[in-house]
Ligand SMILES: *[C@@H]1O[C@H](CO)[C@@H](O)[C@H](O)[C@H]1NC(C)=O
Ligand SMILES: *[C@@H]1O[C@H](CO)[C@@H](O)[C@H](O)[C@H]1NC(C)=O
């Protein structure tokens with residue numbers, strides 16, 4: 295109970311820091327969910343092949359977790375068909391064990407809390423499953439297994455997907471592998487993903503923002519350049535005006551300061567101070 299509680303606190307705490315893909319954080323959440331699932335199984339004295347819903351704390355309501363325990367022989371003969379996941383027959387757990395447990399997750403409205411795909415938006419909840427050794431239910435630690443499907447795909451159906459036919463070519467199947475990598479696969483059949491192994495899955499469509507963003511950038515740059523030019527123009531214009539004013543003031547002052555006699559030289563009016571000894575003459579001497 296205390297372990298459960300600590301798990302919960304830990305996962306809620308860690309979830310604040312999740313910014314991208316399946317990583318250590320979701321790993322620790324998965325560990326908690328698996329813990330809840332196994333407790334459910336122990337409480338039930340389970341029949342193999344029966345699916346049990348795990349009791350989750352109120353804090354995680356919106357998620358659902360269920361667990362089924364199977365003999366490996368049954369998986370080989372019939373495959374497993376639970377919670378919208380179809381694992382084909384002729385599948386073996388690796389390493390081989392006598393009994394295995396499949397834990398199914400549906401993150402519901404918590405999906406985008408724990409998983410994001412950069413550049414895409416998820417149009418379905420994230421669902422997934424994990425495989426564990428269930429040979430000894432009383433063992434303290436549960437061992438993770440992987441599956442070998444002999445090349446056949448595991449089929450994942452998104453029953454609540456709103457993917458329209460027109461969007462199928464643009465949509466991608468986001469596969470969050472248990473090793474923490476994200477793979478975006480093409481969708482060939484509406485609302486269906488294929489995988490070779492366990493993991494978490496969602497259907498994503500590209501965000502439409504890209505073109506809009508490009509446009510905004512362009513508009514921003516044009517406006518910015520325009521603004522600079524305008525400011526430059528205003529600065530130059532005001533400097534010119536100031537200069538002109540200054541010159542005017544200086545001229546005015548000059549006019550007031552020295553009221554000089556002026557004489558006409560050629561066709562120009564020239565100042566002529568009283569002290570001037572030599573009268574200014576034009577060089578070609580052409581007096582009128
Ligand atoms: C996992 O988290 C680390 C930082 O803690 C980050 O550097 C790394 O890229 C992440 N891995 C993936 C697959 O997102
Ligand atoms: C987190 O993941 C990295 C690799 O992505 C690994 O080296 C590290 O041991 C992990 N930390 C924990 C606490 O699991």
Ligand SMILES: *[C@@H]1O[C@H](CO)[C@@H](O)[C@H](O)[C@H]1NC(C)=O
Pocket residue numbers: 303306351352353
């Ligand atoms: C929910 O989690 C908070 C801590 O994040 C805890 O204080 C509270 O008791 C939890 N409530 C339930 C119903 O588990």
Ligand SMILES: *[C@@H]1O[C@H](CO)[C@@H](O)[C@H](O)[C@H]1NC(C)=O
Pocket residue numbers: 355356403404407
């Ligand atoms: C998901 O929905 C449940 C109610 O169904 C709510 O209690 C929970 O806070 C929601 N989670 C998030 C992350 O919004």
Ligand SMILES: *[C@@H]1O[C@H](CO)[C@@H](O)[C@H](O)[C@H]1NC(C)=O
Pocket residue numbers: 453454
């Ligand atoms: C589909 O969505 C409805 C409401 O949004 C929900 O009640 C139902 O459980 C969902 N079905 C599955 C298979 O997720």
Ligand SMILES: *[C@@H]1O[C@H](CO)[C@@H](O)[C@H](O)[C@H]1NC(C)=O
Pocket residue numbers: 471472473474475491
């Ligand atoms: C992670 O697993 C996927 C398939 O499950 C595989 O394609 C990929 O190469 C693996 N990546 C690493 C780093 O192990």
